[in-house]
Amino acid sequence: MRVACSGGTVRARQTETRGVLIGGAPMARYCTNCGHELRDGDKFCSECGTPVGSLASSPLRPRWETCEITCREVKAARRFTKVQLQFVAAAIGRVGRYVAAESEVFPAGEDDAPDYSEPDHMRILTALITRLTADGWNVLPDRVEHPVFGYLWYGYRFHRLIRS
Numbered sequence: 001m002r003v004a005c006s007g008g009t010v011r012a013r014q015t016e017t018r019g020v021l022i023g024g025a026p027m028a029r030y031c032t033n034c035g036h037e038l039r040d041g042d043k044f045c046s047e048c049g050t051p052v053g054s055l056a057s058s059p060l061r062p063r064w065e066t067c068e069i070t071c072r073e074v075k076a077a078r079r080f081t082k083v084q085l086q087f088v089a090a091a092i093g094r095v096g097r098y099v100a101a102e103s104e105v106f107p108a109g110e111d112d113a114p115d116y117s118e119p120d121h122m123r124i125l126t127a128l129i130t131r132l133t134a135d136g137w138n139v140l141p142d143r144v145e146h147p148v149f150g151y152l153w154y155g156y157r158f159h160r161l162i163r164s
Contacts, residue, residue, distance in 0.1 A: 035062030055070030
């Protein structure tokens with residue numbers, strides 16, 4: 001572990017005894033099945049029911065991969081056609097950046113953007129969210145924020161536990 005100081009960085013040493021750092025705060029333990037934080041004295045994970053033991057709990061913080069739904073233009077507008085759009089779940093995980101899922105392609109709304117009042121756009125977004133949750137992604141409470149337009153109505157964020 002490296003600790004920053006005014007003269008640069010120095011190597012710090014931690015000593016651990018039964019999940020408690022000597023000279024520090026107790027270390028939290030986490031279920032290796034679901035990543036839920038375990039309390040002292042727990043014999044089973046209160047989230048998933050996995051027995052707590054040397055193999056069932058870990059002092060390491062669980063690792064998560066994240067994704068957020070964005071929208072991309074697939075095909076530019078032509079003289080007699082609208083812009084074609086697609087919702088994309090862009091993810092960052094242990095393999096770097098990747099596309100977790102994509103929606104079907106759909107015509108843009110009046111402003112060449114997705115329109116929440118358009119039933120097909122809502123149906124397509126709902127189908128993508130359903131696919132992500134079926135793949136183990138959990139919806140997060142915060143939303144994607146655009147620097148100019150604010151929060152995007154379709155900008156859901158997700159995370160899921162990285163399994164070893």
